[in-house]
Amino acid sequence: MAQPAPKLGELDFAGDDHVVPFQVEGLDVRGRAVQLGAMLDAILERHDYPQPVARLLAEAIVLTVLLGTSLKFEGKLILQTKSDGPVDLLVADFSSPENVRAYARYDADALQAAVTEGRTAAHELLGKGILAFTIDQGAHTQRYQGIVALDGHTLEEVAGVYFRQSEQIPTRVRLGVAELYVRGDDGKTRHRWRAGGMVAQFLPEAPERMRQADLPGGDGEEAGHKIAEDDKWAEARTLVETIDTDELTDPNVGTERLLYRLFHESGVRVYPPQRVLDQCSCSRDKLKTVLSGLSAEEVEHTATDGHIEATCEFCSTTYRFEVSEVAPA
Structure with missing residues (x-):
């Protein structure tokens, strides 16, 4: 007989660069949460990206890690944007069970012009284009690819639309990025990148409870099929939406403390964490x-x-x- 997942407090805290799967039995919710520290900082520092580019890529890495660690087979999950903005390409690549790599491509002159004009929001830097998720199970298998337009103001919003269209499971994604300035033992102050994120999904035993309203058809058209949101999912989604960037990224909060703050009244359980590494597959x-x-x-x-x-x-x-x-x- 399978052993039940431990409750919070029965495992050591995962710490940075470990994805924590969780389940909220009282709300029929499952998900994954993570804080990235040294692994993320190593990737971004290696390329020395301008700050706006680094922030975008950090969000892409968090999202890729959250989704990639859910793979149940040896393979890859690749997130890629292609667009016409100053940052025309983001790629984050997760190879199961734990390896992550990523890079961004940008037009330095167009980026500088955007920064000078204050156009540094994600949708302004990316422009019009697509976000694609590709799952590759290796040789002799067919790749699966899901594509969504870059219509949201943030990668977080675009990811939500992707889940709505592709998986048709009520899903809420949260992503956050922070910059820290840490004083070392030598007295020098060093810049560090951190990021965090969470994916929560509504998975009740009765699938009809997962029904959602239709997405808008475009050009300002509202969703045409109104469906009342399940009460438990409405509560879970509202709780997830209370998370701020500090909670997602602050090492003094930590993933488990955040999960407890959100869901302790409904019985949150955590599973053993999965580490992620800054490891390229080139040779x-x-x-x-x-x-x-x-x-x-x-x-x-x-x-x-x-x-x-x-x-x-x-x-x-x-x-x-x-x-x-x-x-x-």
Whole structure:
């Protein structure tokens, strides 16, 4: 017989860079929550992104971690935005069971103009485009991809629309990013990134209780099919919406304390945490295989002074190959 999930207080606190699955039996809610510290800071510091870009990518990483750690198989979950704004590409890649990598692409001149004009909200930086979630179970399997338009003002709102369209499960997503300035033992002050997030979903035994109103049809059209929200979900959603950014990111609050604050009256239970690591999947051997597939003309065009250098966009590792290593036989 399966053992019941422990209640809060029966496990050590997860701490940073660990996703905490939870269940609120009294509200028929399940979800996952996380605070990211050193792992997130390492990714963002490595690329030295401008502050607005780093914030967007941090939110994308939190969302990817929350969803990726729910995979029940060896595979990948990839979040990707493609849009026409100053930040035209965000990619966050989770490889089960625990590895995360991410990068952003932006137009430096367009970004500077947006910052100067005060246009730094997520929808202003991303512009019009799409958000795609891709699930890859590996070789000999078909990829699954869900796509939603970047119609919301925040990634949090866009993710909510994605769940509404794709999974049709009442879902509330919260994301938060913070910058800390920490004084070290040497007396120097250092900048640190933190982020946190939560996904809560309504999963009652009776599926008809999950019905939701239709989404608006666009051009200001209101949802045409009104359905009363289940009382338990309305309570859970309202509680999740009370979370502020400080609670999501403050290490002195912590994931378990936040869950207790929200749901203790309804019986919140937590499951063992799942760690996440800043770990890229690139390697010299993988890149050599790719380069070995080039034609002699392509190798000659790519090479400089008898060698080829390639830098991973995710982890910024540079690999160097002599032409003789990859040239066609």
